Amino acid sequence: MTEPTPRSTELTAYLSHELRNALACIHQFGNILIDGLAGELSGEQREYLGIMLENATKIRRVLDSALDGNAGPPKELANKIERISKLET
Amino acid sequence: MDSTKILVVDDNPTIRRGLSVRLQANGYEVLFAEDAISATAALVTERPDLVILDLGLPAGDGFVVMERLHKNDRLANIPVIVLTGRELAGNRDRALQAGAAAFFQKPVEDSTLLFAIRKALDVSRGELRFDD
Numbered sequence: 042m043t044e045p046t047p048r049s050t051e052l053t054a055y056l057s058h059e060l061r062n063a064l065a066c067i068h069q070f071g072n073i074l075i076d077g078l079a080g081e082l083s084g085e086q087r088e089y090l091g092i093m094l095e096n097a098t099k100i101r102r103v104l105d106s107a108l109d110g111n112a113g114p115p116k117e118l119a120n121k122i123e124r125i126s127k128l129e130t
Numbered sequence: 131m132d133s134t135k136i137l138v139v140d141d142n143p144t145i146r147r148g149l150s151v152r153l154q155a156n157g158y159e160v161l162f163a164e165d166a167i168s169a170t171a172a173l174v175t176e177r178p179d180l181v182i183l184d185l186g187l188p189a190g191d192g193f194v195v196m197e198r199l200h201k202n203d204r205l206a207n208i209p210v211i212v213l214t215g216r217e218l219a220g221n222r223d224r225a226l227q228a229g230a231a232a233f234f235q236k237p238v239e240d241s242t243l244l245f246a247i248r249k250a251l252d253v254s255r256g257e258l259r260f261d262d
Contacts (some may be wrong), residue, residue: 061236068237071149078152079236097237101237109218
């Protein structure tokens with residue numbers, strides 16, 4: 042495991058701030074809509090919004106593991122990283 | 131009965147608006163500040179019941195706001211919940227040591243944030259201890 046350089050630490054801080062704020066906006070307003078705080082939605086609208094929020098949650102999990110190492114990479118990501126590593130060697 | 135006032139301190143207007151909709155829907159009165167200076171002014175003039183505080187702010191960061199708050203006897207008991215886009219390392223422990231009642235990275239689940247708010251308010255009103 043290589044030690045983080047000042048440059049990579051700075052990049053991580055920048056990515057964390059920018060991506061987490063953007064994702065928080067998607068998450069906040071998606072949940073406001075799905076909870077009916079801005080008016081009732083049709084069944085189809087709720088379904089599509091649910092898909093959007095599910096995928097926002099996936100992005101958050103990837104961010105958590107990539108930027109903060111919270112719980113190791115999700116299985117799919119871990120498999121992809123392993124495949125890429127094999128291709129590179 | 132007076133409503134519970136929550137001061138939301140974040141430099142991102144979209145985040146402030148989203149939090150405002152959610153908090154107002156749960157019966158809270160919401161006040162805003164967008165930097166460390168206006169946050170300090172709002173603490174003194176409005177004396178909110180709780181603060182939701184971002185760490186990355188213009189004109190001083192969230193740690194500066196917490197330091198000013200805890201140095202003022204009149205304000206020191208106001209609970210602070212940190213909600214930030216910053217990375218965990220070097221921020222979570224520092225925020226909790228600086229007196230934050232809770233630390234969350236964005237995005238946070240609404241139910242988690244609302245639970246932390248209720249608990250922090252109960253603790254500050256002496257109705258509950260944090261380890262309950």
